[in-house]
Amino acid sequence: MTAHEWQEQAAPYALGILSPEERRAFEAHLAGCDACRADVRSYTEVAAALAHAAPAAEPPGALRDRVLAEARRVRPIGRRVPPRPPLPWLAAAAALLLAAAGAIATWRLTGRVHELERSLAVSDSVLGEDSAALALLTGPDVNVVSLAGTNRAPSARIVWNRALNRFVVFAFDLPAAPAGRTYQLWAIAKGHAPLSMGTFNTDAQGRARVVLPVDREIAALGFIDNCGLTEEPSGGSPQPTETPRLLGAWTRSD
């Protein structure tokens, strides 16, 4: 690409509308190009100014209190205070993880391999094309987590494709959440409140194969220690409202 062509990417980059491939290429270019970095900065301000184009709306008075209540619950990252004891549900989650560890070891290597292979085979219809599926599920920058309950079923497996910024979620033997409820996945990193990875539901067979975009905040964490699944009201919750039904530890691919 010529310098001119690179600069044409600055505005769509600032709007966040480049394709993942274009974005990666442009970010690699940005590292060494002052002119493009300056353009990105100014277009980021232009894009952010578009927020003022939203039709005026008055937030409810109680919203300020909710914002502050949330802040009092979670401490800022990097604040120098002694670490607080983990949230009660995290402790319960840790216990569940320990209890599940034995079970994971036994079945993880057996039936699940075949199950995942079957999932991969049918994932074409979900992901579009073979190549898209392969790109999501393979590559040097892909992490995997298996989520297990205390019994054999249900279970889930999640592939985190960092390069494409997608989670690919496979769930098995997980009864569909009832009307008005949904399943929600949580990224659990040490020292952070759980971050929502997104919501999904299973079909009548208790299965799901979904692709979720990776939230910027999760991507910024770099590595997630654990992943949990809870049932929440439709649309998901800002924080988990129950002890995870399924929980697993991410494995590093690197």
Next chain:
Amino acid sequence: MATPPNAPVPDSQLVGRMTAGEDAALGDLYDRYGKMVYALALAIVREPADAEEVVVDAFGQAWRSAASFDATRGSVGAWLATIARSRALDTIRARGRRARAHERAALLSDEGLAAPITAAGSDPARGVERSEARRLVSQALAALPGPQRAAIELAYFEGLSQSEIAERLAEPLGTVKTRIRTGMEKLRGLLGPLLEGAA
């Protein structure tokens, strides 16, 4: 995103105090930007209850990650708007693309979002106080040719990729890319006075 007049402390100082865990600073930041963030969230998610969730999430994220704010990369207002937009787009993506396309077929017109904004501004009976920033931004958008404005609004308020916008507008991808780029260039020129105050 200029700092409001008579502001005793610059925005960046508020963020610094947030890093130190001072929740009063977050309250001050909310007083400055809460309305903008809520209006943005509502414009994207359309449901007041969802918009409130987005506001709580966005300020929560700003609070937790205050230490990562980098003043050399942009203003506090731009940082907050970027976080809020990202959370709001996550919300509508979670709802599913099909429902969204249905809900928003109305946006397909060349008028885009600028029409309701202009209407709101010209109706003093609504009692909506429009800041200088709002006036400048809606004027700048109104100055763009309709197709450029529509493409930029689809990108910003719906988070559609350039190829999705092309599909939605039934235009060639190259045309859409040019419209967005040209429109953003014009906006940058028109919004110069506003953006200089942001640094």
